[in-house]
Amino acid sequence: MGWNTWNAYSWNVTELDVRNAADALVETGFRDAGYEYLVVDDCWMAEELADDGSFRNHPEDFPAGIADLADYVHDRGLKFGIYSSAGTETCAGHEASLGNEQRHAEQFAEWGVDYLKYDNCGDHRDRDAIDRYAAMGEALERVDRDVVYSICEWGNNEPWRWGRNVDGHLWRTTGDILAKWKRSEDDEFGLGVVDIIDEMDERDIAGYHGPNGWNDPDMLQVGNGPDSAQSQSEGFTVDQPFREAEQRTHFSFWCLFAAPLMAGNDLRELDETTREILLNEDAIAIDQDPLGIQGTRDETDGDREVWSKRLDGGECAVILLNRGDEPVDIETSVETVDLHLSDDVGSYAVTDVWNGEEWTTDGSLEATVDSHGVAFFRVGAA
Numbered sequence: 001m002g003w004n005t006w007n008a009y010s011w012n013v014t015e016l017d018v019r020n021a022a023d024a025l026v027e028t029g030f031r032d033a034g035y036e037y038l039v040v041d042d043c044w045m046a047e048e049l050a051d052d053g054s055f056r057n058h059p060e061d062f063p064a065g066i067a068d069l070a071d072y073v074h075d076r077g078l079k080f081g082i083y084s085s086a087g088t089e090t091c092a093g094h095e096a097s098l099g100n101e102q103r104h105a106e107q108f109a110e111w112g113v114d115y116l117k118y119d120n121c122g123d124h125r126d127r128d129a130i131d132r133y134a135a136m137g138e139a140l141e142r143v144d145r146d147v148v149y150s151i152c153e154w155g156n157n158e159p160w161r162w163g164r165n166v167d168g169h170l171w172r173t174t175g176d177i178l179a180k181w182k183r184s185e186d187d188e189f190g191l192g193v194v195d196i197i198d199e200m201d202e203r204d205i206a207g208y209h210g211p212n213g214w215n216d217p218d219m220l221q222v223g224n225g226p227d228s229a230q231s232q233s234e235g236f237t238v239d240q241p242f243r244e245a246e247q248r249t250h251f252s253f254w255c256l257f258a259a260p261l262m263a264g265n266d267l268r269e270l271d272e273t274t275r276e277i278l279l280n281e282d283a284i285a286i287d288q289d290p291l292g293i294q295g296t297r298d299e300t301d302g303d304r305e306v307w308s309k310r311l312d313g314g315e316c317a318v319i320l321l322n323r324g325d326e327p328v329d330i331e332t333s334v335e336t337v338d339l340h341l342s343d344d345v346g347s348y349a350v351t352d353v354w355n356g357e358e359w360t361t362d363g364s365l366e367a368t369v370d371s372h373g374v375a376f377f378r379v380g381a382a
Ligand code: GAL
Pocket: 006, 041, 042, 090, 091, 092, 119, 120, 121, 152, 175, 176
């Protein structure tokens, strides 16, 4: 869990923004809720590497240097992450790591980096993805520091099959997430929340997911919308409001998927709804459940869907999803979902993650669900 600069700052991030974000993560309670890694995305580096191939910090935007910034972040009880690309350039066109992996891994370790997001932009010099990502994985293994290795290859070459073998800890399964429900024909690239939910299902990759090797459906867009910096960047089209129900659906599914929770909201403008969604303890507990299972779909009936995942102790998390434009009643039962309690349990305890209500049932699970919304339950023995 953590927070990354990209969705809120796009390519315009500065060292001061990162310091302010570190302070805000502490003050808002995000750090204490588990959002521990503060990751600086693209554009922290100078446009060109030094003559010996090493990285230099961006002279105007990151004048104090990365070691100094990492210290500032560590002093606030957070971990520090950084970004590069497995190509000649980052997506913003700054020179990146291909061919300089060991030198860069050593710089990261020296600076106190705890997490590397490794993107797929720039020229690949005819090297395939496994080769390029293994080069950095091996380089990170050789340095004297534990660095979480986040493979951002957009799911192009099925990284869930080889991510672990190149020492990766998580790998993006899909293209860039937009702060919207569904992509439109105008979008040059990027995916809406429901598009990513569908791709996670279609790719049938839950079996590759688990502790120390996670499918990553991309960062969170909760709290963002058409005005956020990434939405305004070239190539993205976000013109519709990203509704509250849609944002709750987004967070619920990422928790059901046991996905990495990397927030990307603008911490300078934290509103109550965003805070309430991102800091929901019951949702976070479902995400962080020790079994680390990626939930899957159990039932479809038109716009009504039922999804679930097994939790530690045989309990279960359940999502009732309404894809339609009108509110609907959705009903399922404990027999349909991934519940593994002993046969003599006749009565089940249900907690509604979003409104905190608790009740018991002898088997039926039901709710009236808003358009594009969910009901999100935890189910156990009564
Ligand atoms: C994309 C990546 C985004 C962000 C961006 C920065 O390739 O998927 O998450 O890192 O590059 O330029």
